[in-house]
Amino acid sequence: MTSQLFMQQLANGISLGSLYALLAIGYTMVYGILRLINFAHGDIFMMAAYFMTFSIVTFKLPWYIAIIVVIIATVALGVLLEKVAYRPLRDAPRMSIMISAIGASFLFSNLATYLFTGVPRGFPDIKVLTTTVKVGSISLSVATLITPFITLVLLYLVLFITNKTKIGMAMRAVSRDFETAKLMGININRVISTTFIIGSALAAIGAILWGSRYPSIMPLMGVMPGLKCFIAAVLGGIGNTTGAVIGGFILGMSEIMLITFLPSLTGYRDAIAFIILIVVLLVKPTGLLGEKVTDKV
Amino acid sequence: MIINKKNKLILNILLFLAFATIIILLDTNKIGDPYIKRVLNLSAIYAIVSVSMNLVNGFTGLFSLGQAGFMAIGAYTVAIFTVPLADRAKIFYITPQNPILAQIELPFVIALILGGLLAALVAILIGMPVLRLKSDYLAIATLGFSEIIRIVFTNTKSITNGALGIKSIPQMPTMWVFFGVALLAIFIIWLLINSSYGRAFKAIREDEVAAEAMGINLFKHKVMSFSIGAFFAGIGGGLLATLLATVNPNQFYFTFTYNFLLIIVLGGMGSLSGTIIASFVVTVGLELLRFFDSPLTLFGVNIPLFRPGLRMVIFSLLLMVLVLFFRNGLLGQKELSWKVICDWFNRKKRKKPAEGGRA
Numbered sequence: 001m002t003s004q005l006f007m008q009q010l011a012n013g014i015s016l017g018s019l020y021a022l023l024a025i026g027y028t029m030v031y032g033i034l035r036l037i038n039f040a041h042g043d044i045f046m047m048a049a050y051f052m053t054f055s056i057v058t059f060k061l062p063w064y065i066a067i068i069v070v071i072i073a074t075v076a077l078g079v080l081l082e083k084v085a086y087r088p089l090r091d092a093p094r095m096s097i098m099i100s101a102i103g104a105s106f107l108f109s110n111l112a113t114y115l116f117t118g119v120p121r122g123f124p125d126i127k128v129l130t131t132t133v134k135v136g137s138i139s140l141s142v143a144t145l146i147t148p149f150i151t152l153v154l155l156y157l158v159l160f161i162t163n164k165t166k167i168g169m170a171m172r173a174v175s176r177d178f179e180t181a182k183l184m185g186i187n188i189n190r191v192i193s194t195t196f197i198i199g200s201a202l203a204a205i206g207a208i209l210w211g212s213r214y215p216s217i218m219p220l221m222g223v224m225p226g227l228k229c230f231i232a233a234v235l236g237g238i239g240n241t242t243g244a245v246i247g248g249f250i251l252g253m254s255e256i257m258l259i260t261f262l263p264s265l266t267g268y269r270d271a272i273a274f275i276i277l278i279v280v281l282l283v284k285p286t287g288l289l290g291e292k293v294t295d296k297v
Numbered sequence: 298m299i300i301n302k303k304n305k306l307i308l309n310i311l312l313f314l315a316f317a318t319i320i321i322l323l324d325t326n327k328i329g330d331p332y333i334k335r336v337l338n339l340s341a342i343y344a345i346v347s348v349s350m351n352l353v354n355g356f357t358g359l360f361s362l363g364q365a366g367f368m369a370i371g372a373y374t375v376a377i378f379t380v381p382l383a384d385r386a387k388i389f390y391i392t393p394q395n396p397i398l399a400q401i402e403l404p405f406v407i408a409l410i411l412g413g414l415l416a417a418l419v420a421i422l423i424g425m426p427v428l429r430l431k432s433d434y435l436a437i438a439t440l441g442f443s444e445i446i447r448i449v450f451t452n453t454k455s456i457t458n459g460a461l462g463i464k465s466i467p468q469m470p471t472m473w474v475f476f477g478v479a480l481l482a483i484f485i486i487w488l489l490i491n492s493s494y495g496r497a498f499k500a501i502r503e504d505e506v507a508a509e510a511m512g513i514n515l516f517k518h519k520v521m522s523f524s525i526g527a528f529f530a531g532i533g534g535g536l537l538a539t540l541l542a543t544v545n546p547n548q549f550y551f552t553f554t555y556n557f558l559l560i561i562v563l564g565g566m567g568s569l570s571g572t573i574i575a576s577f578v579v580t581v582g583l584e585l586l587r588f589f590d591s592p593l594t595l596f597g598v599n600i601p602l603f604r605p606g607l608r609m610v611i612f613s614l615l616l617m618v619l620v621l622f623f624r625n626g627l628l629g630q631k632e633l634s635w636k637v638i639c640d641w642f643n644r645k646k647r648k649k650p651a652e653g654g655r656a
């Protein structure tokens with residue numbers, strides 16, 4: 001193994017990890033507030049990739065306008081998902097909400113298969129993101145290079161919203177105690193919608209960066225990243241935004257390092273996340289930065 | 298009619314005879330065709346797997362999504378051990394089969410039970426760490442395990458032939474294999490649910506903390522329910538292998554589990570009879586929905602909506618609508634019994650004269 005190859009893979013790992021982190025923030029925020037695994041989050045991500053393709057290839061929008069359009073469309077989809085699939089079930093048993101989430105995820109993938117066919121499509125080539133630059137002795141695409149920075153900026157932004165703004169305070173209150181927050185006059189529906197807006201916007205940005213790295217999109221592309229990012233959120237401590245980002249980094253790194261050092265196990269690439277999940281749940285079920293929650297009778 | 302023990306026995310015998318007659322008629326090709334038989338066999342298999350899933354999800358309250366993985370174990374066990382030795386080299390033409398496995402051929406029944414046992418064993422190993430978790434973590438962990446099983450099967454080429462799958466699995470000559478096993482499996486699960494273990498399962502479903510306070514060993518009962526569920530899922534998988542005569546890892550993609558999820562939601566979480574009815578309704582329904590996947594021309598006009606994929610869209614919409622508006626499904630937690638049916642008829646009868654009297 002040359003040090004050059006290692007550096008290259010290290011950069012890839014960090015970049016993949018920050019993509020996972022972007023999606024994991026969405027999972028961790030929704031889980032923190034609704035105690036719900038938003039199974040459809042990965043499919044929102046998939047839809048964002050399709051939106052990008054259509055706005056550039058079909059509607060011939062310039063990339064900077066397309067990005068804005070895609071973020072808006074994805075946010076709208078996320079809010080719609082919450083309104084239709086989760087809001088009516090707010091007082092229902094947990095299992096029903098989870099089945100609804102699975103149903104929504106399945107519906108999105110099937111709808112995408114039906115509308116866009118299962119044949120993989122090319123992701124539009126955004127020159128600004130796909131140009132290769134040389135850093136020292138390794139060459140990276142701009143997307144790979146800037147992804148970690150974008151993730152950190154967005155993490156800072158999310159932390160700012162949750163810690164410094166009024167709506168953020170409401171979000172923290174709701175995540176601490178749903179019922180009491182409601183009694184204190186917090187508009188629960190607005191808080192939950194805001195959570196979905198933030199999560200979907202991050203998923204849209206993640207999808208654009210993902211598409212520039214892996215320029216082939218298909219209806220089931222969101223499923224695996226979705227599951228992995230939930231695992232990243234669990235690894236970091238579910239409900240904790242910083243934890244989700246750390247979890248995403250660890251997951252992305254371990255995947256790339258597995259491929260680099262043990263190429264014969266490449267087929268098991270998707271299994272590693274689940275193995276990490278089991279280990280975390282066994283050793284430290286609250287995750288790296290999570291708080292301990294005890295059951296009240 | 299009044300339902301007493303004697304009447305109930307007579308009705309049960311009549312029902313069984315009617316059931317047996319239909320199967321015999323189908324088996325001897327007096328009625329139906331191979332397609333109908335295949336769909337019915339598939340329904341029976343789905344009934345086994347759904348009932349096993351309902352045992353875990355509906356009766357014990359553990360949200361497990363690992364059914365596809367356990368089915369894969371059962372299916373591959375049957376596939377690996379029942380393919381005639383002479384055909385092995387032809388199937389494993391890229392990577393030769395493991396020399397030990399290449400010499401073993403087992404009768405179908407033994408391979409089927411072995412598949413179930415292996416699935417149960419894996420379930421126990423998985424259950425030990427995972428069943429200590431809360432329901433939503435359990436969902437993602439079981440889903441993950443079913444994916445890991447599939448990934449392992451794709452990569453262990455000398456055992457499972459990898460992505461190529463295993464072909465020419467011997468098929469069964471009679472529908473009794475499927476329906477007999479289904480009857481037996483459902484009967485065993487029915488006995489289990491009505492035993493003290495079953496009551497413990499339901500107690501865990503209703504309130505874990507209270508159940509524990511009543512002296513129920515949570516861990517033991519959860520592992521038990523989970524592994525018995527896996528055993529029957531494995532059996533269902535084995536039957537599926539012989540019905541389709543071929544297995545490959547992609548059949549057991551985790552979305553396969555969603556079929557059974559739809560069935561138990563439709564039938565009612567915590568209702569055996571509901572699950573059985575729903576298995577047939579959903580399986581037959583999915584076949585009928587194939588109509589949506591082929592182009593449709595009405596009065597010479599091509600309806601543009603009908604093209605491949607619509608079936609699955611309707612399927613997932615159905616799941617959403619069910620859980621959003623009919624959360625209890627067909628039967629909720631109730632069971633369909635002769636008494637319920639009889640009461641229903643009696644109520645209708647009583648209503649009629651009353652209305653007549655008023656007029």
